[in-house]
Amino acid sequence: xxxxxxxxxxxxxxxxxxxxxxxxxxxxxxxxxxxxxxxxxxxxxxxxxxxxxxxxxxxxxxxxxxxxxxxxxxxxxxxxxxxxxxxxxxxxxxxxxxxxxxxxxxxxxxxxxxxxxxxxxxxxxxxxxxxxxxxxxxxxxxxxxxxxxxxxxxxxxxxxxxxxxxxxxxxxxxxxxxxxxxxxxxxxxxxxxxxxxxxxxxxxxxxxxxxxxxxxxxxxxxxxxxxxxxxxxxx
Amino acid sequence: xxxxxxxxxxxxxxxxxxxxxxxxxxxxxxxxxxxxxxxxxxxxxxxxxxxxxxxxxxxxxxxxxxxxxxxxxxxxxxxxxxxxxxxxxxxxxxxxxxxxxxxxxxxxxxxxxxxxxxxxxxxxxxxxxxxxxxxxxxxxxxxxxxxxxxxxxxxxxxxxxxxxxxxxxxxxxxxxxxxxxxxxxxxxxxxxxxxxxxxxxxxxxxxxxxxxxxxxxxxxxxxxxxxxxxxxxxx
Numbered sequence: 019x020x021x022x023x024x025x026x027x028x029x030x031x032x033x034x035x036x037x038x039x040x041x042x043x044x045x046x047x048x049x050x051x052x053x054x055x056x057x058x059x060x061x062x063x064x065x066x067x068x069x070x071x072x073x074x075x076x077x078x079x080x081x082x083x084x085x086x087x088x089x090x091x092x093x094x095x096x097x098x099x100x101x102x103x104x105x106x107x108x109x110x111x112x113x114x115x116x117x118x119x120x121x122x123x124x125x126x127x128x129x130x131x132x133x134x135x136x137x138x139x140x141x142x143x144x145x146x147x148x149x150x151x152x153x154x155x156x157x158x159x160x161x162x163x164x165x166x167x168x169x170x171x172x173x174x175x176x177x178x179x180x181x182x183x184x185x186x187x188x189x190x191x192x193x194x195x196x197x198x199x200x201x202x203x204x205x206x207x208x209x210x211x212x213x214x215x216x217x218x219x220x221x222x223x224x225x226x227x228x229x230x231x232x233x234x235x236x237x238x239x240x241x242x243x244x245x246x247x248x249x250x251x252x253x
Numbered sequence: 254x255x256x257x258x259x260x261x262x263x264x265x266x267x268x269x270x271x272x273x274x275x276x277x278x279x280x281x282x283x284x285x286x287x288x289x290x291x292x293x294x295x296x297x298x299x300x301x302x303x304x305x306x307x308x309x310x311x312x313x314x315x316x317x318x319x320x321x322x323x324x325x326x327x328x329x330x331x332x333x334x335x336x337x338x339x340x341x342x343x344x345x346x347x348x349x350x351x352x353x354x355x356x357x358x359x360x361x362x363x364x365x366x367x368x369x370x371x372x373x374x375x376x377x378x379x380x381x382x383x384x385x386x387x388x389x390x391x392x393x394x395x396x397x398x399x400x401x402x403x404x405x406x407x408x409x410x411x412x413x414x415x416x417x418x419x420x421x422x423x424x425x426x427x428x429x430x431x432x433x434x435x436x437x438x439x440x441x442x443x444x445x446x447x448x449x450x451x452x453x454x455x456x457x458x459x460x461x462x463x464x465x466x467x468x469x470x471x472x473x474x475x476x477x478x479x480x481x482x483x484x485x486x487x488x
Contacts, residue, residue: 021332022259024388025258028392053365054256054365054367054396056392059395097399097403098367098368099368099403099407100368129365130259130365132333133288133336134337155464156294157263157294157463158259160330161291164332165332171332189430190423195424197455198460222430228390228392229434
């Protein structure tokens with residue numbers, strides 16, 4: 019979750035899913051961003067979903083099962099101009115009417131905001147916890163604090179805060195620039211009582227791999243799976 | 254509009270509003286992003302809105318009138334956990350029950366997605382046109398194409414495409430890096446029949462001014478007001 023858009027919720031979800039898979043866990047990703055789905059493109063999946071006895075069979079890549087509205091569209095550029103009750107129905111169906119099978123982790127990629135979809139997910143799916151994604155940008159931090167407040171009000175534990183696009187290292191001279199302002203991850207995490215943090219750079223290599231649908235191939239320096247707490251040990 | 258979050262809709266709205274104001278136009282900004290409002294913070298306004306005869310009196314800075322949900326909250330970090338019908342009511346009230354007065358331009362900053370709020374704005378406010386904001390990132394471009402498709406379906410002309418965070422120039426060595434991938438603004442605009450385009454860099458100075466609530470002081474190299482078509486001449 020983030021509250022803010024474009025900070026890397028989908029990237030972090032995909033990278034965490036990849037990390038867990040490489041460590042031997044069975045992972046599913048539920049793309050709850052119905053009007054702005056990013057997960058299929060990042061993994062390079064252009065599948066159409068199959069139905070078996072009224073259940074969606076989630077397409078699979080690298081052993082990760084995924085469900086996204088893009089698997090239901092004729093063309094991935096088609097807009098989903100749905101009123102909110104229909105969007106909520108879709109998200110609930112991705113949970114209830116999807117043959118996820120036996121998973122160790124089901125990661126849910128939320129849309130921006132603190133509106134209907136995050137609220138529905140928090141109230142109707144039994145969640146172990148939230149990982150909140152932010153950037154160092156002050157405007158972003160304000161909106162991310164709203165999301166943290168929301169999780170608290172609804173009673174979902176916030177496991178970790180990930181600061182994405184924290185800095186940029188020039189590939190030419192190595193100079194590190196805090197493009198979106200000074201890092202605020204510790205300050206925000208401490209203020210909100212969030213136990214774990216991680217910092218990710220703004221990395222053109224990641225953008226390139228995402229463009230090519232190869233986010234699974236990104237070599238992550240950070241141990242994102244550690245953010246989930248005790249179960250992170252190699253299986 | 255964008256479809257995607259975090260590409261700079263609010264930055265472009267604020268910069269365009271500033272540009273038009275400096276050219277002598279009377280400008281209003283309606284912040285339709287109810288769960289993730291950015292406009293007040295960028296301009297450094299922490300006002301509470303006044304009510305006169307059941308009409309909101311939009312707070313003003315640099316001569317720009319603004320209405321945002323943050324002016325209704327006790328604390329700007331408070332989340333707005335509203336179901337969709339309430340969010341839509343708020344956006345409609347910002348239009349109908351707000352004493353905008355005599356404006357040359359009312360700019361509307363939309364939330365991400367192609368759901369309820371963009372649809373409501375397109376169907377219930379008489380719009381001159383849309384300016385679509387994107388980044389070069391392929392995942393973003395796919396989602397932005399959905400937004401362009403939506404505007405077409407609803408019959409709103411898309412006036413221009415702005416590619417934000419198009420490149421980063423290292424402040425140390427001057428090296429320019431396309432951090433989110435190769436620019437695609439011309440290709441997308443041509444493909445969608447969008448007449449005008451603009452390209453903005455990823456500029457740490459802009460992020461800094463936004464943090465300080467001083468986006469009005471940013472010296473814009475691009476003539477954003479030209480994107481509105483014929484009325485751009487100095488008043």
